Amino acid sequence: xxxxxxxxxxxxWKDINFYSILLLPISxxxxxxxxxxxxxxxxxxxxxxxxxxxxxxNVGGTGKTPLxxxxxxxxxxxxxxxxxxxxxxxxxxxxxxxxxxxxSADFVGDEPLLIKKKTDVKVLVGNSRKKLIHxxxxxxxxxxxxLFDDGLQDNSFFHDTDIVMFDGEKLFGNRFLIPAGPLRxxxxxxxxxxxxxxxxxxxxxxxxPYSYFSIKTYxxxxxxxxxxxxxxxxxxxxxxxNLVTGIGNPESFxxxxxxxxxxxxxxxxxxxxxxxxxxxxxxxxxxxFVSEKDAVKLQFKIxxxxxxxxxxxxxxxxxxxxxxxx
Numbered sequence: 001x002x003x004x005x006x007x008x009x010x011x012x013w014k015d016i017n018f019y020s021i022l023l024l025p026i027s028x029x030x031x032x033x034x035x036x037x038x039x040x041x042x043x044x045x046x047x048x049x050x051x052x053x054x055x056x057x058n059v060g061g062t063g064k065t066p067l068x069x070x071x072x073x074x075x076x077x078x079x080x081x082x083x084x085x086x087x088x089x090x091x092x093x094x095x096x097x098x099x100x101x102x103x104s105a106d107f108v109g110d111e112p113l114l115i116k117k118k119t120d121v122k123v124l125v126g127n128s129r130k131k132l133i134h135x136x137x138x139x140x141x142x143x144x145x146x147l148f149d150d151g152l153q154d155n156s157f158f159h160d161t162d163i164v165m166f167d168g169e170k171l172f173g174n175r176f177l178i179p180a181g182p183l184r185x186x187x188x189x190x191x192x193x194x195x196x197x198x199x200x201x202x203x204x205x206x207x208x209p210y211s212y213f214s215i216k217t218y219x220x221x222x223x224x225x226x227x228x229x230x231x232x233x234x235x236x237x238x239x240x241x242n243l244v245t246g247i248g249n250p251e252s253f254x255x256x257x258x259x260x261x262x263x264x265x266x267x268x269x270x271x272x273x274x275x276x277x278x279x280x281x282x283x284x285x286x287x288x289f290v291s292e293k294d295a296v297k298l299q300f301k302i303x304x305x306x307x308x309x310x311x312x313x314x315x316x317x318x319x320x321x322x323x324x325x326x
Contacts, residue, residue: 024176027176031186038155051146053151058182065115067163069119070312085125090274092107098139105296105297110272114296161195163193164190164197165199166198195318197214226305236260244275246268247293287305
């Protein structure tokens with residue numbers, strides 16, 4: 001049922017239609033609540049570190065986590081002490097906790113665990129970002145930069161740098177607010193943010209009203225989940241594959257794989273889906289492809305399962321401009 005509701009909303013958010021118009025009165029209540037919450041945020045805290053928030057104004061995957069991982073690598077190369085704060089969406093633990101490699105995704109959240117495994121920086125999860133800032137600064141007095149995985153709309157603390165991610169193919173749907181559309185805040189709110197970053201667009205955004213940077217994502221190889229064997233996707237033995245994924249924008253993952261001429265059977269689940277073994281009991285014996293975010297959630301072994309890492313090309317100007325703000 002949850003899966004059907006998820007895909008229903010993503011379908012009606014693509015354009016203006018009967019259902020989206022029907023939901024507009026609820027969207028008006030949403031925006032009223034948004035502005036009231038903003039006005040009531042009287043006691044903001046200011047971190048001793050430079051705070052960088054990577055988020056979006058719309059629901060669904062826009063590539064925040066790959067960009068955050070890339071920024072961590074860049075800042076570490078510059079010998080900058082970096083930490084990450086995340087709410088750990090869908091996690092079972094309600095405590096404030098530093099993520100360790102041995103934690104499970106359902107305990108700390110799939111994205112925080114992936115960030116920890118890929119970068120080995122300190123990642124702290126909890127429900128209140130304001131409290132997490134205090135904890136991080138107390139535990140790590142030499143911290144220089146705090147990166148936030150999401151949190152653009154959180155007014156409980158001062159933001160030094162805001163980065164808004166958006167998908168160049170999906171853009172902003174019908175531009176209506178939740179639940180009539182995919183937006184968390186009004187479209188013209190984009191103008192107040194420091195950096196706008198567009199993830200891979202096959203078309204020029206000629207009429208886009210604001211300046212933005214571009215990043216390109218690409219795939220190169222597959223890693224066997226059990227043996228760690230690595231295979232180049234361009235010479236992969238089998239062209240018939242299953243794509244099993246529960247990420248924010250599965251269609252983008254699918255289109256990236258289509259470039260390798262795979263014949264793909266799609267098995268899409270909602271973002272942050274907690275996989276069970278029966279999700280992989282398919283009616284064929286084709287190889288199964290999953291994303292890295294999917295793989296960190298698996299607590300069982302599946303034969304012929306391959307993890308597909310995503311790589312990112314980021315404009316140097318974006319990285320340099322960001323560094324100059326620190």
